Each structure stands twice: as structure tokens, then as C-alpha cells.
Amino acid sequence: MKRKIAIIGLGEIGKKHLSELRRSDYFELVAICDKNEAEEFGRFEFFTDIDVMFNTLKPEAVVIATPPKTHKEIILKCMKYIKNIFVESPLADNLDQAREIRYAASTNALKIAVGYRDRFNPTVISLVREFAKEEKIYSMNIIRACKSYDELDLVDDILIKDLDLVRFLTKSEVSSFDMKKICFGNKKNLSIAHSNLKTKNDILVNISSNAFYPQNRNFIEICATSGIYLADLVAFTLHKVTESGRINLKVDSEDFSIRYEHKNFANVCNDEDFGELASVEDAVKLREILK
Structure with missing residues (x-):
């Protein structure tokens, strides 16, 4: 059975996730959340408030595609409702924030996948x-x-x-x-x-x-x-x-990288391993290289 999923953030990357999740083999897209009002999305309900979205439709997983400076706040808000989180890279604005997210994930049994899409290029x-x-x-x-x-x-x-x-x-x-x-x-x-x-x-x-x-x-x-x-x-x-x-x-001529990310994330949601997806630990190590 497909898990219910929501998208938070409807910028350029969020719209790419939307395009794939409209017809996903792995998830049922039920909601879209963005701070700005947007047009109708057919069968997908639109929200401007994360708490209202979760309390109304109760998605089981979420894709976070907002700017990096907002990731920590949104992850901490989402973890009150769900354990399965996919967040676009970079995980956070700096090393301290990345470590805070890692601590929150470990103490709350969160499964957070970080979207480094080039892995699926x-x-x-x-x-x-x-x-x-x-x-x-x-x-x-x-x-x-x-x-x-x-x-x-x-x-x-x-x-x-x-x-x-x-x-x-x-x-x-x-x-x-x-x-x-x-x-x-x-x-x-x-x-x-x-x-x-x-x-x-x-x-x-x-x-x-x-x-x-x-x-x-x-x-x-x-x-x-x-x-x-x-x-x-x-x-x-x-x-x-x-x-x-x-x-x-030989190289495939079409880019299905986001679809492959969703497939691997579906496995994570089903308590399987991360496959080729990056983890919070991977994201922290990248920040540690740059410190």
C-alpha cells in the first residue's frame, strides 16, 4: 500500500517533486504546503500552515523542499507528527544546525533522507x-x-x-x-x-x-x-x-533521478536501508569537511 506523503515548499525543486509524485508508484501525494498562496492542485489539498496540514490529512511522510535556512525548524515541527522525512540538500545552513538535526533524529527515531540527486544522475x-x-x-x-x-x-x-x-x-x-x-x-x-x-x-x-x-x-x-x-x-x-x-x-538519455530518490525513500519508510540515498550522518560529515 502506498504511504501518504506531503510536499513542503513549492519552489523550483518542490515543483519537480510534485511532477513525479502526481503519478508515483511509491507514494500517494495528499497535500502541498507553502507559505505563499497558490493555485488549485486538483485532488491535492493546499495549505499554508504545516500543523493544519498534518492535523487535517495526516500524511505519513514528507518531502521538504524549502531553503536550507528553514530546514531545522521545519524538521523539528514535522517530527511531532511523523518519522519519515526526505529533505533536499543541503541538510542545513551550517554544521551546528546539521548536528542539532542529527541529535533530534537519533533521540526521536527519525528516518531522515537527504536529497543529493547527482547520486542518481x-x-x-x-x-x-x-x-x-x-x-x-x-x-x-x-x-x-x-x-x-x-x-x-x-x-x-x-x-x-x-x-x-x-x-x-x-x-x-x-x-x-x-x-x-x-x-x-x-x-x-x-x-x-x-x-x-x-x-x-x-x-x-x-x-x-x-x-x-x-x-x-x-x-x-x-x-x-x-x-x-x-x-x-x-x-x-x-x-x-x-x-x-x-x-x-552506455548512459540512459532520460533523467529519472527524482523518481529513483522516491523509490529509495519508500524503502526507508518501510524500514529498509537507505540504498543510495544520503543520510543525516552523510550530511554532517560534508559540513565537517568544510568547517
């Missing part, structure tokens, strides 16, 4: 499959870039996603981390950051985070025993360069 799925065949990964070079906008936080919107990908792909913790950053013009927000890190299983990683590109760019070059992998997470392509030449590796 079609190119990453193919890359994980190839890595399983590799004897050794030596290094990674990551470029993630976008066109700057006023609300952009280079660390929370860009860098922290790549740190999660590094831990996910290498299956290792980070042993050392260094970041150089710069702001240009009168911009208050960070504009460019270059990070160097080393994992505990001796993989060297360089990350370039840039807010001056005219369009989104997300590219990873990996040096491994059998060759060089060239992964494009925007175009959904993966190539491997060896002494024999360049090979095109």
Missing part, C-alpha cells in the same frame, strides 16, 4: 557500474559551473554537491581538504572556488566551482587503471579513453 549510475570493474582509481578533476544569480551560494548550491559525489563515488572519507576562494566586483557571494582534497583510500581530487559560466556545466575526468573516464552530468554522456582509442559507454 544517469551518467553517475553508469560511472558507478564502470568503477566496480576498476582495479584502482587514482584521481578526479571536477568542474561544476553555472551562471551567477542573486541567491546563489557557491558552497551550498555547488561545492557541497561535489563533495558528496566524491564520497559516494570513491566510497571513502576525506582525509585532507583545502579551498581557495575569491569574490569579484561588488558581489557579496563567493564567485569562484578551487578545492583540493585527498580521500582515505588515496585518491586525489581537484574541484573547480565557478559562477561565471554562461550555462550549467558539470564534468568529471577520472584517471583509473584501465583508462581515463570523461563524464558529462549535464549532457548525460560517458566516454573512456584507453591506448586503443575512445569508447562511448
Whole structure:
């Protein structure tokens, strides 16, 4: 039987969750909650108050897709009603908040999944499959870039996603981390950051985070025993360069990452493991890298 689920936050990411949950194989969407009034949503009731939503429709799980600075307050409010929470990344605004959420989760038996959607990117799925065949990964070079906008936080919107990908792909913790950053013009927000890190299983990683590109760019070059992998997470392509030449590796052309997140979250709600989803502990470790 499908569990009843609600969405809190109807921004760009919240609308993507809505699009999937309208026809979900895993959940029955019963409510949408946002601080702003919105149009009718057919069979889904709309609320502006979280407590009223829970008391009225009693959802069993929730997707939180509000800004990170609101996550702690909303999680603490939701835990009075439910134990199953999916929250978009980053988990919180800072390390202290992330640790507070971890404590609340452990003392109240909450199951909180954190949405790092790149784990389910079609190119990453193919890359994980190839890595399983590799004897050794030596290094990674990551470029993630976008066109700057006023609300952009280079660390929370860009860098922290790549740190999660590094831990996910290498299956290792980070042993050392260094970041150089710069702001240009009168911009208050960070504009460019270059990070160097080393994992505990001796993989060297360089990350370039840039807010001056005219369009989104997300590219990873990996040096491994059998060759060089060239992964494009925007175009959904993966190539491997060896002494024999360049090979095109199979990657799904459609992005079902949110659907896969919902599938894994449904398993969490049914007391199964987190699968490929990030946990609160993962989110805390990412903040600890950056501290």
C-alpha cells in the first residue's frame, strides 16, 4: 500500500517533486504546503500552515523542499507528527544546525533522507557500474559551473554537491581538504572556488566551482587503471579513453533521478536501508569537511 506523503515548499525543486509524485508508484501525494498562496492542485489539498496540514490529512511522510535556512525548524515541527522525512540538500545552513538535526533524529527515531540527486544522475549510475570493474582509481578533476544569480551560494548550491559525489563515488572519507576562494566586483557571494582534497583510500581530487559560466556545466575526468573516464552530468554522456582509442559507454538519455530518490525513500519508510540515498550522518560529515 502506498504511504501518504506531503510536499513542503513549492519552489523550483518542490515543483519537480510534485511532477513525479502526481503519478508515483511509491507514494500517494495528499497535500502541498507553502507559505505563499497558490493555485488549485486538483485532488491535492493546499495549505499554508504545516500543523493544519498534518492535523487535517495526516500524511505519513514528507518531502521538504524549502531553503536550507528553514530546514531545522521545519524538521523539528514535522517530527511531532511523523518519522519519515526526505529533505533536499543541503541538510542545513551550517554544521551546528546539521548536528542539532542529527541529535533530534537519533533521540526521536527519525528516518531522515537527504536529497543529493547527482547520486542518481544517469551518467553517475553508469560511472558507478564502470568503477566496480576498476582495479584502482587514482584521481578526479571536477568542474561544476553555472551562471551567477542573486541567491546563489557557491558552497551550498555547488561545492557541497561535489563533495558528496566524491564520497559516494570513491566510497571513502576525506582525509585532507583545502579551498581557495575569491569574490569579484561588488558581489557579496563567493564567485569562484578551487578545492583540493585527498580521500582515505588515496585518491586525489581537484574541484573547480565557478559562477561565471554562461550555462550549467558539470564534468568529471577520472584517471583509473584501465583508462581515463570523461563524464558529462549535464549532457548525460560517458566516454573512456584507453591506448586503443575512445569508447562511448552506455548512459540512459532520460533523467529519472527524482523518481529513483522516491523509490529509495519508500524503502526507508518501510524500514529498509537507505540504498543510495544520503543520510543525516552523510550530511554532517560534508559540513565537517568544510568547517
